[in-house]
């Protein structure tokens with residue numbers, strides 16, 4: 186889902202865009218003299234205290250929630266290394282708009298001392314979280330009528346989670362690991378079609394080496410609960426975080442982020458009801474993440490480089506009518522892993538080659554963080570676009586958007602200094 190207002194970039198912004206592109210970061214190796222690291226976690230409940238429309242399925246026709254099955258949350262991670270800072274909040278919502286990012290940055294960016302390129306807002310793509318957060322009519326079809334009071338509530342709670350993470354900043358150790366999880370996702374367009382089984386784990390330890398937090402990255406839709414469900418729930422990513430936090434013990438924090446999930450459906454281990462299946466899927470992802478975590482080594486210094494670029498959206502009939510002219514592409518290099526923030530739902534046909542390209546540019550591992558900073562719909566390969574179907578119909582940016590992403594991410598990696606906006 187996408188929620189922001191169309192805007193035209195000024196000539197000045199275009200010129201500035203060219204200048205900043207020449208100053209973007211490249212991948213560089215981790216050195217022993219990187220600055221000491223501090224990490225903080227924060228969480229805030231975004232469960233509405235009244236019936237609200239749920240975001241995710243047009244078939245709900247704006248019907249409001251009838252209760253709460255499990256809470257939905259904003260989960261924040263702050264990483265501080267020398268004069269660099271990453272402030273990242275992940276919400277149990279179907280998507281976040283550029284407007285949400287802008288409004289949230291205006292609310293807390295300065296207070297947190299984080300520059301725009303180090304500020305990330307992502308959604309888990311939960312289909313049973315609060316809707317009603319978009320003004321645009323085409324998104325209201327999938328999210329229910331716009332509710333300004335709910336928008337303000339979600340924004341305030343995201344700010345609260347980030348402030349809590351700032352207060353929680355403490356010396357820490359950090360490491361990133363990657364595993365494979367087969368059988369818990371499937372290609373929803375093609376039987377036995379391609380999947381992305383990569384499971385990324387960002388492990389945060391206390392100075393004594395015991396784990397205190399984890400951020401997980403995996404590609405699958407949080408759609409175990411269908412459009413008939415009217416109870417607020419974080420679907421399986423919520424169950425995944427619960428299972429990891431139980432393993433971490435008191436004070437532990439888990440965050441789930443989605444990846445190139447555009448054509449990836451969940452494939453649950455089973456259960457008698459949708460809620461049981463949702464729990465089983467979350468626990469299966471958590472179990473594998475815990476294995477990867479245990480094999481991940483941590484260090485007390487961190488290499489943190491963030492870059493943000495403006496991407497000009499290809500003109501199609503749909504993008505001209507429905508979307509603004511530009512969107513945001515962002516990378517975060519942590520240690521030798523590169524995280525590529527994608528403003529919507531990327532299918533694996535684009536995601537897998539993009540990860541390969543990022544590795545070719547020097548990244549030890551590449552993750553895609555989908556549903557980040559904006560939501561422009563789906564992104565497909567030209568072949569998928571031609572074949573048609575739901576993801577192609579919802580590819581408002583057309584068949585060349587994958588190439589536009591590739592070019593922008595490559596530009597980011599061709600230059601050496603970080604961009605300070």
Ligand SMILES: [Zn+2]
Pocket residue numbers: 310406447530
């Ligand atoms: Zn989706």
